[in-house]
Amino acid sequence: MPIIEQEAQVGGTREDGSNILLPEVEVTIKNLRTEAEYDDDDAAAADVADPSTDTTDSDIARSVAIRVLKGVGGAGAAG
Secondary structure, eight states, rough: OOOOEEEOOEEEEESSSOOOEEOOEEEEEEETTTTOSSSHHHHHHHHHHTSOOOOOOGGGEEEEEEOOOOOSTTTTOOO
């Protein structure tokens, strides 16, 4: 299950009055061998530390998706 690290938002205003848009940042933490997705970094670390599994640090992948939404929070915004 992807983790939303940051919602898309207006981060400020430029001198010309246009908005500075900050992207939505979504993180997925996954075991490459088993395809299992973790709820957070702690769950992945617990799997690695668990002596009843053969999961290693190299089995864990962290993917980051960044979505920039044009016009968020502005006039005519899509979201």
